[in-house]
Amino acid sequence: MxxxxxxxxxxxxxxxxxxxxxxxxxxxxxxxxxxxxxxxxxxxxxxxxxxxxxxxxxxxxxxxxxxxxxxxxxxxxxxxxxxxxxxxxxxxxxxxxxxxxxxxxxxxxxxxxxxxxxxxxxxxxxxxxxxxxxxxxxxxxxxxxxxxxxxxxxxxxxxxxxxxxxxxxxxRARRRTPAEQKWTAIGEGGKADGLQSERVRISAQSILEVLNDAVWAPNDGLREPWRFIYVTGSEAAAKLSDSSGNASSAFLLIVAKQDADPHKQEEDYAAVCCLIQNVQLLVKSRPWYVRRSIPNWIYDRDQCKPFGILSEERIVALLELGENDRSPHSEPSPPPxxxxxxx
Known part of the structure; x- marks a missing residue:
């Protein structure tokens, strides 16, 4: 495909x-x-x-x-x-x-x-x-x-x-908001084109290219309830690196807005899950690996604060991206x- x-x-x-x-x-x-x-x-x-x-x-x-x-x-x-x-x-x-x-x-x-x-x-x-x-x-x-x-x-x-x-x-197609407008960087520099790290082999710009395809995910009324937090070159990145065991990875937190309406909140969560799945599929065409995880710490508001998570938001998943075909510390899991x- x-x-x-x-x-x-x-x-x-x-x-x-x-x-x-x-x-x-x-x-x-x-x-x-x-x-x-x-x-x-x-x-x-x-x-x-x-x-x-x-x-x-x-x-x-x-x-x-x-x-x-x-x-x-x-x-x-x-x-x-x-x-x-x-x-x-x-x-x-x-x-x-x-x-x-x-x-x-x-x-x-x-x-x-x-x-x-x-x-x-x-x-x-x-x-x-x-x-x-x-x-x-x-x-x-x-x-x-x-x-x-x-x-x-x-x-x-x-x-x-x-x-x-x-x-x-x-x-007909309906316009999607560019990923750059939903992007926050924690690390060296503040813009996507300025986030080239010697430690991280995959540039932020390359990740944004993937995200700009991934945002074509199904979501009711095109609410686009997601936000992306790119983490590198900081104490926050070190925490994520410690949990993954791979210091050369790029880390991306996928964040969902939490609507006051429980039904919309569930729909938005599903839309963000579809976007994440799109990312995983798109990475297959690149010489990268991507590891998707739901760490326990994302359910602790205090541990989410260093990443700028707002009160009406939640982290849906942590994506670890790196070069090579497969994450060196993680074997692919069997399908559901x-x-x-x-x-």
Whole structure:
């Protein structure tokens, strides 16, 4: 796959044609999507596939249960409601993603980040096969009947639905904010072109080139809730270097804005996870390695202060980047366990 081109060309699709989506293709793409995810640990998650007319109808009926209770919807003409149900039912296939929760926040985040990353990988791989997707987490659909239909169990977390299918026309591109405008440097100098360190072999400018492709990540309404903190040549960098064991690495903290609305906050976290996954895919075309981690210290506000993390922000992940094909101190982890069942 030409990762830079596919990441920039992919679009959210809202109108699908009637061409069926082969279940065998979905399973193949899911396996490939899972294999492209690399991080610490072995996150646990599962996926449901609704590809038959019967399963799609059951899913849409369960999604509509909460919506039909809305005062606004009750005032809508029956024909309009039926049209909406038919439109969603006619989408050729749906993938429902569920992440396991954990006893601590870090492991829960690892599981959720893995699911979001695999969803992004699936969208990119699907795009290469002419498949479009719509990532849906609308709380209006999350009724008790919907959660029962997907079999959500205690200790699990609904991550989202990918509505998928072939399409006739892709929407036009919408502008992305350059990574330079979301960039903070801690170290020698204050500008990207002035951050060339003898210790760090990868320049900040090279990382910005990758980020300017990575920002073409799916995010609702193009809120672009991310910020990048490049750390080198300081006591803060020494702390990160100590934790990684590689003094020649470049370190990048990926930060997410935390919206007051819990649903938007979750959507924004997912968008940042997709951006991070884009970075990992883009690095594959360069003679670099990238190590993605979620250190325990990011959950301690006092330890985050030296990096300028604001009260309405959180660190999503630490990226360590260096030259050579693989991080010398870290073997690649196995892909997340793939568990896909038919609804």
């Amino acid at each position: 030409n990762f830079p081109q596919t990441i920039k060309e992919r679009r959210t699709i809202r109108r699908f044609n009637t061409t069926p989506v082969a279940p065998e293709l979905v399973v193949s793409l899911m396996n490939n999507a899972a294999s492209l995810y690399e991080a610490e640990g072995t996150p646990r998650w599962r996926c449901l596939f609704a590809g038959t007319p019967e399963s799609r109808h059951r899913l849409v009926e369960s999604m509509m249960a909460k919506m039909k209770e809305s005062r606004f919807v009750k005032l809508m003409p029956t024909k309009m409601i039926d049209f909406f149900i038919k439109r969603v039912t006619d989408i050729p296939a749906h993938l429902i993603f569920i992440a396991e929760s954990a006893s601590d926040r870090r492991h829960s985040d690892e599981n959720y980040a893995a699911v979001c990353s695999v969803m992004q990988n699936f969208q990119l791989l699907g795009w290469e096969h002419g498949l479009g997707a719509l990532w849906d987490t609308d709380p209006m659909f999350q009724s008790e009947s919907f959660l029962a239909e997907i079999g959500l169990q205690e200790g699990e977390r609904f991550a989202g639905i990918l509505h998928i299918g072939y399409f006739d026309k892709a929407p 366990l793939l568990n896909i069942t038919h609804l």
